[in-house]
Amino acid sequence: xxxxxxxxxxxxxxxxxxxxxxxxxxxxxxxxxxxxxxxxxxxxxxxxxxxxxxxxxxxxxxxxxxxxxxxxxxxxxxxxxxxxxxxxxxxxxxxxxxxxxxxxxxxxxxxx
Amino acid sequence: xxxxxxxxxxxxxxxxxxxxxxxxxxxxxxxxxxxxxxxxxxxxxxxxxxxxxxxxxxxxxxxxxxxxxxxxxxxxxxxxxxxxxxxxxxxxxxxxxxxxxxxxxxxxxxxxxxx
Numbered sequence: 266x267x268x269x270x271x272x273x274x275x276x277x278x279x280x281x282x283x284x285x286x287x288x289x290x291x292x293x294x295x296x297x298x299x300x301x302x303x304x305x306x307x308x309x310x311x312x313x314x315x316x317x318x319x320x321x322x323x324x325x326x327x328x329x330x331x332x333x334x335x336x337x338x339x340x341x342x343x344x345x346x347x348x349x350x351x352x353x354x355x356x357x358x359x360x361x362x363x364x365x366x367x368x369x370x371x372x373x374x375x376x377x
Numbered sequence: 378x379x380x381x382x383x384x385x386x387x388x389x390x391x392x393x394x395x396x397x398x399x400x401x402x403x404x405x406x407x408x409x410x411x412x413x414x415x416x417x418x419x420x421x422x423x424x425x426x427x428x429x430x431x432x433x434x435x436x437x438x439x440x441x442x443x444x445x446x447x448x449x450x451x452x453x454x455x456x457x458x459x460x461x462x463x464x465x466x467x468x469x470x471x472x473x474x475x476x477x478x479x480x481x482x483x484x485x486x487x488x489x490x491x492x
Contacts, residue, residue, distance in 0.1 A: 297479070308381070308469050308483030309420070354419065364435075365481060367420045 268292055269357050271368030278375050284342040286371045288355035291336065295357040299365070300329065300340050303352045312353070313340070345375045379404050379472050381484035389490045390460055397456045398487045400470030405450035408473040410481065411443070413466045420469065426453045460491045 270289045278284045290298075299314035315322045315329040315338065322329045328341040342349055355368040380403040390396050400409065411423040424432040424445055432445040447453045457464050470484040 299480070301483075306485070308471070308485050310483065311480050314480070364422060364425070369419045370417075372417075 268366045269355060269368045271355050271371060273371060274369060275372045276374070278342075278345045278373065280345060280347060280375055280377050282345050282375075284340075284345045284349065284373055284375070286340045286353055286355070286373075287337065288339065288357075288368050289335075289337045290357050292357070292359065293336070294359040295366075297358045298329070298331065298338050299356050299358075300327075301354040301356060301367075303354065303370075309354060342373075345373075347375045347377060349373060350375050378480075379406055379474070379482040381470055381472060381482055383468075383470055383484040383487050385487060386485065387488040387490075389492060391492055392461055394460055395456055395458045396460065396489060397454050398468055398470070400453045400455070400472075400484055402451045402472050402482075406472040406474055407450075408475075409447060409453045410471045410473070411445060411453070411455045412469040412471065414469055414486070415466050423455070423468075457489065460489075462491045465489055465491045 268291050272287050300312045301309035302312040303309040313324050313327050313329055315331050317333045320331050326343045331338045353371045356365045358365045382401045384399045409426040412420040413423055414420045422435050423438045424434045426432045426445050426447040428447045428450050442458055444456045467486045467488050469486045471481040473481050
C-alpha cells in the first residue's frame with residue numbers, strides 16, 4: 266500500500282519556469298513532511314520540510330504548500346535552473362516513530 | 378548535520394556469496410537506517426539500527442538475509458547474505474540525531490551487482 270502518492274513521475278521545465286510536484290498522503294498521523302533532492306550517483310539530501318501547523322514554507326526558490334484538510338502537499342521550484350535537474354522525493358513520518366515513508370520520486374529536467 | 382560515508386561504493390559479486398557494507402558517520406547519531414533503492418525507483422526501508430539493541434526489520438526483510446551490526450553511535454554495517462541477482466540494487470545508509478524523526482542524512486550509497 267503506497268501511503269504517499271507522488272506525481273508526476275517525470276517533469277520537463279524550461280529554465281526560468283516553475284516546477285510543481287504534488288504529493289498526497291493517507292495517514293492522518295503523519296506530522297512531518299520533508300522533500301529530498303537526489304542527484305545521480307548521490308544519496309538523497311534534505312531540501313525543505315514542513316509540519317502541518319503551517320500552510321506554507323519558503324526557502325529561497327523552494328516553497329512547500331500544505332493542505333491539511335485535503336491531505337496534500339506540493340513543492341514549487343521558482344525560476345527553475347538546469348542545476349535543479351534531479352530526482353525529488355516527498356516523504357512523510359509520524360510523531361514518535363522513526364520510519365519515513367517516501368513517495369515514488371519525480372525526475373525533473375530543466376532545459377535551457 | 379552529519380556527513381556519512383559508505384564502503385564500498387560499488388561491487389560486483391558472485392551468486393551465493395555475501396557482502397558487508399560499512400557506514401561511517403562523522404558525529405554520534407541516535408538512529409541509523411538501511412535502505413534499498415533500485416535505479417530510478419524510490420527508497421525502501423530495510424531496517425532501523427539502534428546502538429545496543431537488535432535491528433528492527435521491515436516487512437519482507439529478515440535478519441538471516443540482511444544481518445546488521447551497530448557497535449557504536451557512529452558506525453553500522455549491513456551484510457547482504459547468500460546473494461542472488463535479485464539483490465542487485467543500491468544500498469543506502471542514513472542517520473538521524475533524534476528519536477522523533479527529523480532530518481535524515483544519507484550516505485552516497487553502495488551499488489551492488491550480483492552475477
